[in-house]
Amino acid sequence: MRIDVDYDDLIPNNVGLSDDPRVKKALEKWHPGYIDWWKSMGPEGFQEKQVYLRTAVGVDPAGWAQFNYVTMPEYRWGILLAPKEEGRTIGFGEHQGEPVWQEVPGEYRAMLRRLCVIQGDTEPASVEQQRFLGQTAPSLYDMRNLFQVNVEEGRHLWAMIYLLQKYFGRDGREEAEELLRRRSGNVDKPRILGAFNEETPDWLSFFMFTYFTDRDGKMQLASLAQSGFDPLSRTTRFMLMEEAHHMFVGESGLTRVLEKTTSKMRELGIQDPHDKRVRDHGVIDLGTFQKKINFHYSVTLDLFGSELSTNAANSYNAGLKGRFQEEKIDDDHRLVDSTYAVLRYLDGEFKMSDEPALTALNGRLCDDYIVDASKAFKRWNRVLSKAEIDFELSLPHRAFHRNVGEFAGMSVTPEGVVIPEADWLANESNWLPSDDDMQWIRSTMNQVVEPGEFASWIAPPKTGIDNQPGEFEYVKLN
Ligand SMILES: [Fe+2]
Numbered sequence: 001m002r003i004d005v006d007y008d009d010l011i012p013n014n015v016g017l018s019d020d021p022r023v024k025k026a027l028e029k030w031h032p033g034y035i036d037w038w039k040s041m042g043p044e045g046f047q048e049k050q051v052y053l054r055t056a057v058g059v060d061p062a063g064w065a066q067f068n069y070v071t072m073p074e075y076r077w078g079i080l081l082a083p084k085e086e087g088r089t090i091g092f093g094e095h096q097g098e099p100v101w102q103e104v105p106g107e108y109r110a111m112l113r114r115l116c117v118i119q120g121d122t123e124p125a126s127v128e129q130q131r132f133l134g135q136t137a138p139s140l141y142d143m144r145n146l147f148q149v150n151v152e153e154g155r156h157l158w159a160m161i162y163l164l165q166k167y168f169g170r171d172g173r174e175e176a177e178e179l180l181r182r183r184s185g186n187v188d189k190p191r192i193l194g195a196f197n198e199e200t201p202d203w204l205s206f207f208m209f210t211y212f213t214d215r216d217g218k219m220q221l222a223s224l225a226q227s228g229f230d231p232l233s234r235t236t237r238f239m240l241m242e243e244a245h246h247m248f249v250g251e252s253g254l255t256r257v258l259e260k261t262t263s264k265m266r267e268l269g270i271q272d273p274h275d276k277r278v279r280d281h282g283v284i285d286l287g288t289f290q291k292k293i294n295f296h297y298s299v300t301l302d303l304f305g306s307e308l309s310t311n312a313a314n315s316y317n318a319g320l321k322g323r324f325q326e327e328k329i330d331d332d333h334r335l336v337d338s339t340y341a342v343l344r345y346l347d348g349e350f351k352m353s354d355e356p357a358l359t360a361l362n363g364r365l366c367d368d369y370i371v372d373a374s375k376a377f378k379r380w381n382r383v384l385s386k387a388e389i390d391f392e393l394s395l396p397h398r399a400f401h402r403n404v405g406e407f408a409g410m411s412v413t414p415e416g417v418v419i420p421e422a423d424w425l426a427n428e429s430n431w432l433p434s435d436d437d438m439q440w441i442r443s444t445m446n447q448v449v450e451p452g453e454f455a456s457w458i459a460p461p462k463t464g465i466d467n468q469p470g471e472f473e474y475v476k477l478n
């Protein structure tokens with residue numbers, strides 16, 4: 001049975017959908033497949049539950065979201081673009097200074113479509129990766145945050161589908177179908193990027209993923225927000241507002257894990273970060289925490305692609321994808337004659353090497369990411385030092401455990417020492433979570449669903465979502 005829905009009402013939008021019958025029809029056709037996908041690949045076991053979710057209902061930074069109880073399949077996945085800036089011009093590349101495009105320039109069609117598809121593919125992929133996590137949620141608060149992230153990734157898929165359906169004709173429609181067909185981790189039809197085919201089997205992984213991997217999303221979106229193709233720029237600018245919450249979930253989640261671990265260590269008089277006895281008390285040991293950082297950081301760095309890339313140069317030249325905070329950079333924004341220093345492994349050592357700035361754009365975006373991803377470490381290490389634990393969490397060397405780019409396949413320690421492969425393999429389980437570690441993490445995560453209660457391994461948050469009190473029932477399970 002096909003349920004007729006009023007799409008203007010169902011899809012909050014500021015793109016004039018009711019005046020655009022062709023796109024409206026295309027979205028109506030796509031919608032049932034999306035709902036099928038959501039029901040089969042979205043949060044398993046919670047489809048009928050009432051969840052306290054925010055819905056994007058406008059684009060005014062002061063009040064763009066509304067909180068309400070809703071079942072997830074009935075979430076209003078809207079299509080919202082940041083407001084049009086009158087007189088906006090292209091900020092970089094060959095077309096610098098020309099008015100931005102409202103339609104896809106024919107010569108860049110394939111390149112632009114690819115950018116939308118790659119971005120779009122990551123959105124449903126993460127929902128698929130996280131679909132079983134509700135069953136081990138450490139609290140209703142955390143469960144709600146997971147579902148919030150999930151529905152918003154769903155909305156981000158809608159955002160890219162809208163661009164594909166509106167601007168790319170039949171090719172766009174086919175890509176929209178393909179986006180519902182690929183599956184994270186599936187051997188025959190995997191998602192496009194490596195990190196999006198990894199499992200997110202437990203909550204520590206989820207917090208690491210939202211901290212490290214969603215942050216790659218932020219960097220990519222910020223670069224696309226610079227685009228000379230105005231609809232892409234406006235779409236991604238709005239997506240960034242939601243993305244901020246995803247990274248908050250990751251950062252605050254990891255902080256709360258550390259708070260619980262360190263207070264338990266103090267209580268037990270344990271100083272050694274590698275002392276696993278804390279596990280018997282249901283908290284995550286710091287050694288495992290560091291190994292998880294090493295893993296998620298290194299697979300996320302791979303998402304930036306090769307440090308030196310002609311693809312990146314081409315999409316910059318074409319005015320399709322800029323640099324992070326392009327408008328704040330003081331140079332000619334064309335980069336034809338400039339260079340950029342990239343870390344490489346040359347003649348048996350790591351050294352900075354001046355490369356053509358255009359070719360080095362991926363390397364540069366990765367540098368910007370590393371600065372951004374480093375920020376929470378100060379806060380985390382303060383949690384440790386406050387508890388008088390003599391240990392600092394850190395990011396591993398960027399050549400550690402890489403499969404893409406300049407350092408792919410090298411055997412490098414987290415400290416950045418190149419060693420024989422056999423030594424690396426012999427030490428792997430000291431640097432990356434072993435199967436045993438992963439199994440133990442999983443075994444310690446039992447679902448806690450009493451309002452205001454939290455699992456043994458995580459401290460409560462400082463404040464509630466939407467200023468709700470501690471015992472608020474974020475998800476109604478009965
Ligand atoms: Fe997203």
Ligand SMILES: [Fe+2]
Pocket residue numbers: 153214217243246
């Ligand atoms: Fe996200």
